[in-house]
Amino acid sequence: GAPTLFIIRSAYERSGLSRRDIDGRLGLTPDEFRVDGNLIVIGPIAAEDSLADVIEELEASGLVYFEDFFELSGNWPDWLRLICTTS
Known part of the structure; x- marks a missing residue:
């Protein structure tokens, strides 16, 4: 499966991207750029090099991996739904 990026909304907004x-x-x-509460979800991202480029751009904009965003990769069955929230 293609990776998906999860970004804390306030971090994304202050990045200027x-x-x-x-x-x-x-x-x-x-449907591949979603805003839900305090999270922004981007993906699935089909090309691996595109993921690396976006991560590089996020970091260049001052975001910190794992503090402000992370990527979730994996092959998931169709029946699995993931629900995320922030504190």
């Missing part, structure tokens, strides 16, 4: 730039780089559909 734009959804338009990320959408353009990754060719995302509306």
Whole structure:
């Protein structure tokens, strides 16, 4: 399965990154960039090099891996749904 990025919304907003730039780089559909409460979920991201580029861009914008965002990879069965929240 393709990886998905989870970003704390406040960290994303202070980074100055734009959804338009990320959408353009990754060719995302509306369902592949989701805002839910305090989280932004981007993915699945099909190309591995695209994931590395986005992580590099997030870090260059001042975000810290695991403090502000992380990626979740794996092959999940169709019946599995993941629900995430922030504290």
